[in-house]
Amino acid sequence: MKLGEGVEAAIHCAATLASVDGNSTMPGAALAESFGLSPSYLLKHLNMLTTARILESVPGPAGGYRLAKPAERITLLDLVLAVEGREPAFRCGEIRRNGPVKIDASAYVKPCGINAAMLRAERAYRAALAETRLSDIVAEYAAEGDPRSFAASCAFVARHQRPQKSSSNPRNPKQT
Amino acid sequence: MKLGEGVEAAIHCAATLASVDGNSTMPGAALAESFGLSPSYLLKHLNMLTTARILESVPGPAGGYRLAKPAERITLLDLVLAVEGREPAFRCGEIRRNGPVKIDASAYVKPCGINAAMLRAERAYRAALAETRLSDIVAEYAAEGDPRSFAASCAFVARHQRPQKSSSNPRNPKQT
DNA sequence: GACACCGTACTCGGATACCCTTTGTCCGAGTCCGCGTGG
DNA sequence: CCACGCGGACTCGGACAAAGGGTATCCGAGTACGGTGTC
Structure with a gap:
């Protein structure tokens, strides 16, 4: 009865990614720096979230990760199962x-x-776990969290997010 | 998110011990044989249950394990926490x-x-987990389990349980 | 001056070692039963 | 014949190795940007 510590990292990263604008992305290195984690290892968990269709990854410069669907449709259960596996x-x-x-x-x-x-x-x-949506986490953080911490997080996100020019190119609008 | 397999063994052993008469005991070797487990390793988990005041151990010949309290007062939560640890x-x-x-x-x-x-x-x-008592497990097994399996289990218990003479000696009636 | 090509830098993704928890095993401490001996 | 003492055997309990999964790291594949050469 012990969850890997990657679960905590994955949820925090997902909550951070929920704050990026539109379809902008945020590099994994920035997420790792945001929480003082090992960049190489964090990619492992982010990759699991990508495999589970929770995140999307954009390669190349100005690439990074973003949510694959709105935060209202992502539950804590989705995140936990993606990282820890679906078996009971x-x-x-x-x-x-x-x-x-x-x-x-x-x-x-x-x-x-x-x-x-x-x-x-x-x-x-x-x-x-399924009752708590990712949007609830960020909303609760914005409402009841400390304003200083929240402001610092928002500033960090605004500083590291990378807008995608493909947004102006609606030719490939995610038919997944 | 993975429970050790010792949990399964501990619960099965506790359910078996719930069927012994009065304060008779059953050796750990018999319990291990009953489930095809390693006797040496099973003692490790039984010892955890003993430390958690769920089982009582009687040393010496004709010794063994027995429940420390009635099965109605033992829940699955007690067993899981005893084996897996109390930390979340x-x-x-x-x-x-x-x-x-x-x-x-x-x-x-x-x-x-x-x-x-x-x-x-x-x-x-x-x-x-706390809603399910050990007595519910054995009752459900006696009521809905296969009669052949249930009869075999009862026969096995009756064959291996060891009555304690200290039952006729109420001088030390477990002031724990 | 504009376009095409190429090198570079940055990103993610998978393959590769290290370490701790879990698993599995062994041997020692403690206790009761049975037998031998002495009264 | 009975009581006492002792040896043996059986039990649990804790200490000691081996394996698996999680943790941590590095290097390779892919992509977009910027510079450069040519038309």
Whole structure:
């Protein structure tokens, strides 16, 4: 029961990217600097978010990352599953079958009650995560966070975001 | 987001121990055999349950483990926390402070909104686990489980449980 | 002066080592039962 | 025949290695910009 620390980095980066204008991008190096993280390692997690269609990456100079969809449609569950994997935390190894007395497999068609209970709890966990949208995080930060910290974050984003000229070129408007 | 497989073993063992009579004990070796696990390694997890006051251990010949309290008062949460540790899965590293611009610490007195959301989700997870008691597990197994498997389990318990003579000696009735 | 080409710098992406947690195993401390011996 | 002492065997408990996953890092592929040469 331990989440990798990449989850925290991924959520913070996603929240930061939610503040960039339009389809501007922000380089991974800037995100890493914003949180004092290793740039090379942060790219690993950002890449997972890109694979999960949560972020989009633009290569080349003036490239970087941006959200692939509006922050209202990104939940904490999406971020956690993208980084930690979609498989449940509790995996029933069916050790009940490994006893010394061998019973016909038909006795185990019903799922293990322990497994059912653990999965039920995890569904509650995921449901709670799915209730929080990324837009809620940034809104709560803007409303209740410290104004100095919020202003510094906005200034950092404004300083490092790179507008994309492809915005004026609506020929390829993300048919993903 | 991955639970150790010791959790599964611990819950199964606790459920098995819930079926022993009175204050009889069952050796760890028998529990390991019951699920095809390594006896030496299983003792590690059983020892964690003992430290958490969920099980009691009786040393010496005819010794073993038994529940330290009735199965109605043991929840899945107790078992999971005993094996996996009581600390939450998401630990906020406060990376928001590690930015290049240093702000006074007074700006971070309010807890991180991301951390709050993650902990809220984990509270839901733990609440769901706390709703399931060990007695529910065994009752559900007796009622809906396969009769052959249930009978085999009962026979195995009856064959390996060791009655304690200290039951007839109420001089030391567990003042823990 | 304008256009095309090329070199450069910057970006992400994947492949590669290191370290810690988890897993797995072993041996020692403690305790009770059974047997041998002495009264 | 009975009581006492001792050895053995069985139990749990903690200390000791090995493996896997997470962490951290580096280098390569790709792309846009800027300079330069030519028309």
